[in-house]
Amino acid sequence: MAQPTDAAIEVIDLVKRYPKAPVNAVDGVSFAVQRGEIFGLLGPNGAGKTTTIGVLTTSVIPTSGQARIMGSNVVADPITVKQRIAIVPQQSNLDRSLRAKEILTFHAAYHGVPRKEREARATALLNEMGLGDRAKEKLTRYSGGMAQRLMIARALMHSPDVLFLDEPTNNLDPQSRLFLWERIQQMNAQGLTILLTTHDMAEADQLCQRIAIMDHGKILALDTPAELKKLIPGGISLELRVAQPELVTVGAGNGAATNRVLDALRALPGAEKVDQVPPGAGEEEEDGITRYRIYSQDANELTGPALQAIAANGGELRDLHLARPSLEDVFIFLTGRNLR
Amino acid sequence: MATFDMTPQAAPVRKQRSRARLAWTAFTAILGRDIWVTWREFIPFLLQVLIQPLFFLFIFGKVIPNLNTGSGTATTGGFGPLFAVSLLPGIVGLTAFTAALQGVTLPLVLDLGFAREIDDRLQAPLPISLVAVEKVLFAAMRGIIGGAVIFPLGWWILGSSYHVRTDLIPQMIGMLILVALAGATVGLTIGTLVKPEQIGLMFSLILTPLLFTGCTYFYWSGLSSIKWFQIVTLFNPLTYGSEGLRATIMPPITTTFVANGQVFTRTVTIPTMEPQWILLGLGVTIVVFFFLGVRTFRSRVVS
Structure with missing residues (x-):
């Protein structure tokens, strides 16, 4: 049931063990992300970041523990949760049977955005992402960076409250990376709560207001970048x-x-x-x-x-x-x- | 480089809609997506579905029955005049079944294997099972269209051997829907179990036996002389579909023959499987493979 809360994301004692796996992929993780925050999950590959996002985006069922998005339980009420979140995955999962703009308009249609509104929003977002003149193209001619921007545009089509970015700049060239960082900060300035995973320290430092450092399915430390750095004795x-x-x-x-x-x-x-x-x-x-x-x-x-x-x-x-x-x-x- | 057009987006007014309504909206939009994609590729779709039945009808319905054996008479036996009559419903069933099956299997194998193009639909606000239901429904629509197009095709190819009764059209449509649904549910199950690298194997190990044991090119009652094979065909859902379509499509055929210098006419009806067995066979197929398919689908997309 929905409970009144200020947190956009709440995770309590989350555990996920995949079938036949010897250890827990996520091993008793708890954290909360406030509304309007940019929160980073930082850790090496296999730390449990993607599994945590999977639980929060309803595609992974937790073994135990709880997770809530904007007050709605991800297991008990996935439909409400899915309406309020958006995901930009590590690898392109764009619908290649559709043209660029159609990807946006159909996505909005799935989420019940009225036709006139979704057409207008798609045009605006494509322009913002620098894809306005390639709206009618098939994806075969899109570069990796363009596909990434299209996925971000798609994510924004249904006005989500919480945006998940899984290793957003992993395969990007430096220019696209900077563009994306600026976009992330802009989206956040407009009120979007953002949870991103990364193993890029500079990225986490630059973007995130708070960071949870994960390893082996556990959170080792959780604080602002400045406070985390103070963990090191003497500072130097x-x-x-x-x-x-x-x-x-x-x-x-x-x-x-x-x-x-x-x-x-x-x-x-x-x-x-x-x-x-x-x-x-x-x-x-x-x-x-x-x-x-x-x-x-x-x-x-x-x-x-x-x-x-x-x-x-x-x-x-x-x-x-x-x-x-x-x-x-x-x-x-x-x-x-x-x-x- | 892009310019930053900072048009502040108005805070979205989120209407409180019921979950059922959200799910229904998402479901129809996803169905709309599939229809749109297929509509844009309608000619390739028709070619994909129709080339094979076209050759089957031509070779088995036209060429073989008219083969010149050298003695001046056309062949008889299994390829007698009744053959074309029983062939057409078989081809309708085969086309409806395979068009539906492939309409769900191929995209699903690729989507679940690596492309993940289905993710966007899985993240839509509807229960994940409904994404699978949509796949089945849409594939069945493909199958029905594919099966229906066989009639004009058969009329064109078979000429005077084209015989379709018109007094059972509602039953025939119902049977076509059932056959297409059976193909789609079997396709859902296969599509969720097969890995992309096994697609080639799937065609030879699953589709080919399905094609040749489904009573498509022969009627079931005619198999009584090869009992074991008659039993084997009962394990193929397509058998019930072909026989069901035969029961609703094949008219009694009047043939003439000459004996002792006199011309006789004879009216023959090819016996088909009993309707209750046909419905049971198709019903069991649809229910079992639907639940199996939805279950494996869920386990593939939710971990």
């Missing part, structure tokens, strides 16, 4: 690249037991947490080079002692820098591994 971390020929010969794979450098760094007074981190996205690391990140209240002060500790234990410093925390660092801090 020290990142070191160290050549350790010794590690290679001993066997880098299970080096934890024999890594004297790591042990020495962990023993430094004031080092709250020391992680061995993988290279960043798109980077290749040379053989024999290991990256460490030291979190501390005062990373500056640790620079000298860290250098000594490395040298004393057979390592050779190649590079050192102080990193201002990004959401990526928050994720690494929380999970000990990189996002991709």
Whole structure:
């Protein structure tokens, strides 16, 4: 039953286990998204983001727990829910038997928008999305970015209250990505509640008012981007690249037991947490080079002692820098591994 | 690059409509979509449906009965004058059944497999089962049209062998609807079970046996000399459809023959299956495959 509430999306103790799966895809997740908010679900592939969206958009039946959209329960009242939401999926699911504009008008017809209104709205949205002169075309001639914009236009045709964007900029070129970010902010300014999933930290940082970091079906942290960054002690971390020929010969794979450098760094007074981190996205690391990140209240002060500790234990410093925390660092801090 | 036309959209006034009304609106719009798409491709649709029956009617109804055997007489036996009479209803049934079946199977296999073009309809405000019901209804419409077009086609090809009784037209229409519904429900079940990479296999493993064991090119009572095959055909829903259409389409045929120098006339009615068995066969098919199909459809789109 509908209950009066201010939240656009409410998720309570949500669990989803797929048949024959050994673990829960979503494992006891709770959060609420306020009306008019842009909320991000951030996490690596397989974290449970798409399943969570699936439950909220009625295509996945939860194993236990509850989910409500604008007060309506997604399991008990999917028809009301479907009327109030719209989805822009990761991959195009546009109806290829129809022309571009027809996709919009038929979508609106499914949702009971009167004919005159849907014609006018389709024309307006196509123009807004820069597709006005290609309204009568078949989709075979549409690029990926154009298909994406058409899906957004389609989503807006029935004036939803809540918009779900699943990895919206995943396969987009940089220009389309910027265009989409601007659109998302505009739609939000017009009052639309938006929930988006991403594994792009910059995107989450730029767009979302609040972010839930998900991994293995659980929410590890949920806050504004600024507050999430404060999770990292001291706010600034020290990142070191160290050549350790010794590690290679001993066997880098299970080096934890024999890594004297790591042990020495962990023993430094004031080092709250020391992680061995993988290279960043798109980077290749040379053989024999290991990256460490030291979190501390005062990373500056640790620079000298860290250098000594490395040298004393057979390592050779190649590079050192102080990193201002990004959401990526928050994720690494929380999970000990990189996002991709 | 696009310009940002920030026309503030008026806050949508959402009328409080009942769920039943929402669902009905969505259902008719989805049906409208299918009709629109098929209407735009109507000629290709007709070709797809009609090429095969056209050749069947021509070869089996015209060419083979008039084959010159060398002794100057046309062949008789299974391809006697009665054959064309019993062939036409069989082809009507086959066309209605397969046009309906393919109308739902092929799009569904592709949609559920990878294209996901159906998503937009699944997200419409109606129960998911109704999306499957719409598929069945629309496919049945295709089947009825396909079956109906066989009559003028048969008239044109069969010429003097074209015999259709006109005193049972309402029953005939009812039978055509049942056959098309049976094809559509079987198609729904197949379409939800077959994976895109199995489409080729589906044609040879499902459609071909369906085609040749459905009493399309022969009447069921004529199989009494091959008992085991007569029993096999009972497992094909199309058998009941073909026999039902025979019962409502085939008139008694008067043939003349010469014996001892005298001309005799004889009126023959090809016996068809009893109506209650026909209705039972089609009814069971429609009900079983409808519920099975809707169930598998749901499990494919909701996890």
